[in-house]
Amino acid sequence: MSTHHRPAGNGQIQFGVFFQGVNHTTVWKTPESGSQTDFESFRRVAQTAERGLFSAFFLGEGLRLREHLGRIHDLDVAGRPDAQTALAALAAVTTNIGLVATQNTTYNDPADLAHRLASLDLLSGGRAAWNIVTTDNAWTGANFRRGGFLKHEDRYIRAEAFVQTAKAIWDSWADGAIAGSRNAGRWLEEGSITPVRRKDASFDVDITGRLPRSSQHHPVLFQAGDSPDGRDFAVRNADVIFSRHAELEDARKFREDIVARTLKAGRPADDVKIFPGQEFILGATEAEAEEKHQWVREQQVGPETAIAYLEQFWGRTLTGYDPDGPLPETDPIVDVTNPTRGNAFHGASAKELAAQWRAEATEKGQSIRQFVAARSRLNGRGLVGSYDGIADKLAEYARTGAVDGFNITPWIVPGGLDEIVNELVPRLQDRGVYRTEYEGTNLRENLGLRAPLSRRASLNSGRNGAGLTESENVA
Numbered sequence: 487m488s489t490h491h492r493p494a495g496n497g498q499i500q501f502g503v504f505f506q507g508v509n510h511t512t513v514w515k516t517p518e519s520g521s522q523t524d525f526e527s528f529r530r531v532a533q534t535a536e537r538g539l540f541s542a543f544f545l546g547e548g549l550r551l552r553e554h555l556g557r558i559h560d561l562d563v564a565g566r567p568d569a570q571t572a573l574a575a576l577a578a579v580t581t582n583i584g585l586v587a588t589q590n591t592t593y594n595d596p597a598d599l600a601h602r603l604a605s606l607d608l609l610s611g612g613r614a615a616w617n618i619v620t621t622d623n624a625w626t627g628a629n630f631r632r633g634g635f636l637k638h639e640d641r642y643i644r645a646e647a648f649v650q651t652a653k654a655i656w657d658s659w660a661d662g663a664i665a666g667s668r669n670a671g672r673w674l675e676e677g678s679i680t681p682v683r684r685k686d687a688s689f690d691v692d693i694t695g696r697l698p699r700s701s702q703h704h705p706v707l708f709q710a711g712d713s714p715d716g717r718d719f720a721v722r723n724a725d726v727i728f729s730r731h732a733e734l735e736d737a738r739k740f741r742e743d744i745v746a747r748t749l750k751a752g753r754p755a756d757d758v759k760i761f762p763g764q765e766f767i768l769g770a771t772e773a774e775a776e777e778k779h780q781w782v783r784e785q786q787v788g789p790e791t792a793i794a795y796l797e798q799f800w801g802r803t804l805t806g807y808d809p810d811g812p813l814p815e816t817d818p819i820v821d822v823t824n825p826t827r828g829n830a831f832h833g834a835s836a837k838e839l840a841a842q843w844r845a846e847a848t849e850k851g852q853s854i855r856q857f858v859a860a861r862s863r864l865n866g867r868g869l870v871g872s873y874d875g876i877a878d879k880l881a882e883y884a885r886t887g888a889v890d891g892f893n894i895t896p897w898i899v900p901g902g903l904d905e906i907v908n909e910l911v912p913r914l915q916d917r918g919v920y921r922t923e924y925e926g927t928n929l930r931e932n933l934g935l936r937a938p939l940s941r942r943a944s945l946n947s948g949r950n951g952a953g954l955t956e957s958e959n960v961a
């Protein structure tokens with residue numbers, strides 16, 4: 487495995503694809519737009535991505551339909567199939583691409599989730615990954631009879647305990663646990679499974695792992711969460727960060743911050759890979775791309791969507807406001823815990839942010855609709871340009887080492903990767919910044935990762951890698 491390790495920021499760019507479904511950036515109104523739920527759409531996107539030598543196919547998670555001021559938010563795609571079920575089906579029609587399931591640590595339990603992820607990992611031949619999130623929109627909690635359930639900081643305490651327990655479960659079968667001989671008396675080598683016992687504020691469990699390791703040992707760990715707590719959690723636990731910091735300068739600063747945190751956590755500087763979400767709007771020429779860009783933004787941010795977007799942040803209805811007029815003068819409600827409000831103003835003071843937005847829109851002469859359209863681009867979604875122009879831009883990202891790759895968010899399904907794979911990928915290969923074949927046989931190798939952290943810990947302490955370290959420590 488170590489022969490495949492490549493340092494982060496090594497002059498190469500990788501791609502993942504984030505099949506979003508639920509999100510205001512998914513254009514669903516145009517005739518080319520296919521189903522958001524049929525397997526055929528997932529198959530087509532995943533196989534196109536694999537043809538383009540993408541590292542990963544990525545699915546998000548929402549455990550309850552998004553709500554907006556007490557109603558279901560129904561202007562955009564609402565609802566999507568369960569990630570692990572969809573990925574298991576895709577495992578059968580793909581060979582190399584990684585399969586990343588976003589799953590939260592707040593509403594799941596380790597014994598169950600670790601087993602399902604290990605199952606996906608084994609059945610896909612070592613291609614599974616888990617994107618760890620804590621999910622802080624309060625309406626999700628109502629699904630689970632727990633109300634808002636757990637304060638922000640407590641979510642990361644539970645997340646850490648959760649991941650340690652999951653890793654212990656994945657480590658609990660020794661190498662060679664299955665006897666492997668028809669003449670053996672037992673199917674399993676005796677004593678080859680270490681039980682996982684954990685008792686702390688988050689869990690009181692006694693778990694027996696139910697599966698052997700996969701070829702990549704256990705699923706790769708992604709993390710998506712941006713607060714200081716979230717970043718520290720990532721450098722202690724994850725292999726890859728799915729970030730919001732896509733713009734070059736912002737990405738560079740984010741990398742610096744993550745490297746500093748990684749070193750502090752006692753890991754090599756290049757141990758954590760960074761893949762920001764990124765939208766691509768391409769054309770044969772700059773002018774064609776710009777024209778498409780205007781069209782895409784109009785499709786994504788209609789008049790009602792623009793008002794609804796602001797309402798989320800203002801925490802109140804803004805129906806009287808003209809989408810083509812200036813931002814509302816009225817102040818937002820500063821109640822951050824309203825369960826239908828989501829995490830819109832999370833970590834920021836609502837009034838201050840509203841004032842900042844008003845000033846920014848006034849300075850740029852933007853209407854509500856233009857402002858919202860521009861914001862969705864600023865959120866790290868939007869490389870707009872010609873095939874050659876964007877290939878040059880990506881070569882610059884590769885050279886500066888700001889990111890290891892991008893998690894591409896196609897604005898249309900299922901055809902949204904076609905241009906990227908047919909036009910952009912060959913240009914990146916010509917520039918020497920994109921792979922020409924899959925390097926390894928599992929996701930960990932293709933991402934250029936070292937052995938899992940838990941595995942390294944057990945090897946360093948002279949154990950046999952049977953996962954005793956964590957299982958015992960957490961007891």
Ligand SMILES: Cc1cc2nc3c(=O)[nH]c(=O)nc-3n(C[C@H](O)[C@H](O)[C@H](O)COP(=O)(O)O)c2cc1C
Binds near residue numbers: 546547620622728729
């Ligand atoms: C790029 C990105 C993608 C995310 N995707 C999801 C998702 O699909 N489902 C989900 O429940 N949360 C998602 N989250 C939010 C996480 O739940 C995260 O835990 C939350 O933002 C709170 O953590 P934080 O305060 O550290 O950001 C995402 C976050 C980021 C940054």
